[in-house]
Amino acid sequence: MRVGTGHAHGKIILIGEHSVVHGQPAIAIPLRHLPVTVTLQETTNAQQFVSDVFTGTMAELPGLFDGIRVLVDRLLRRFNEPECPFTLTVVSKIPEERGMGSSAAVATAIVRAFYDFFDTQLDQQTLLATVNIEEMITHGTPSGIDAATVSADQPVWFVKGAPLTHFAMHTHAWLVVGDTGVTGQTGMAVNSVKELLTDPDQPGVGEHLINHLGALTKAAADALQHDQRKQLGLILNQAQSDLATLGVNHPVLQRLIDAANQTGALGAKLTGGGLGGCMFAVANDEQTAKQIATSLKQHGAVATWLEPLTAL
DSSP states (O other): OOOOEEEEEEEEEOOOOOOOGOOOOOEEEEEEEEEEEEEEEEEEOOOEEEEOOOEEEEGGGOGGGGGHHHHHHHHHHHHOOOOOOEEEEEEEOOOSSSSSHHHHHHHHHHEEEHHHTTTTTOHHHHHHHHHHHHHHHHHHOOOHHHHHHOOOOOOOOOOTTTTTTTTTOOOEEEEEEEEEESSOOOOHHHHHHHHHHTTTTTHHHHHHHHHHHHHHHHHOOOOOOOOHHHHHHHHHHHHHHHHHHHHHHOOHHHHHHHHHHHHTTEEEEEEESSSSSEEEEEEEEEEEEHHHHHHHHHTTTTEEEEGGGOOO
């Protein structure tokens, strides 16, 4: 019996969320300590799907899994075995609806598992194009930054309309990600930024903030490449201030950000759409990162994750 395995991991937006919608750059970071593993095992009958969320036949997949269902169907047809019986098992450590790339990571691991199962080479361009099948159904018009980051070992530099590029980091900082437990409101947050940009009572305010966030993103890339950890923290704090002025902060996010900064973080900010979701802090070393994680939990974080940037 044939068996195929595929892997991927989570991601966060380090800086540039919201401003990236308006032409500025963004940086996404792989979270390799939040893995996804997919195993595709040939069986004698039926096509089964197994996960923490749903277990049953592919035909019984609920609407939430439409993207996966279509992706699997396309892959089976691509390899000319649409009736191939199998069990597809998904094991994911990535929380859903937290801006950590859960859907893209699962899709990436599925594509890699299928290519492994059918013993076929898979290049990055084909991987991203195939993952996009699922992402188009799940997210409508994905930017591609999730798929590029959950399948990569290096940070992604993203500018709307331009090719995605990766860059190497040379830093010894640590990331501490904290989950507020409050579902983010990305659509509402994006609209809030649009309203500020067109507010006749505050002419130029929104545009200035967007441009400043773009400049901060460029400075953050330089700090990451030259191990300027303190500078990176200052940059992230400035970005958080800009995002708060844009109207996408949340009291629970701010409580965790303040707790991180009071526990020795070099800097901290929200990540993703905002109005809930997750935040993260940058720590100088692992010990401080662990102390920040403890503080975040004491201040209401429902989960925390640590990621060394040294390995990227």
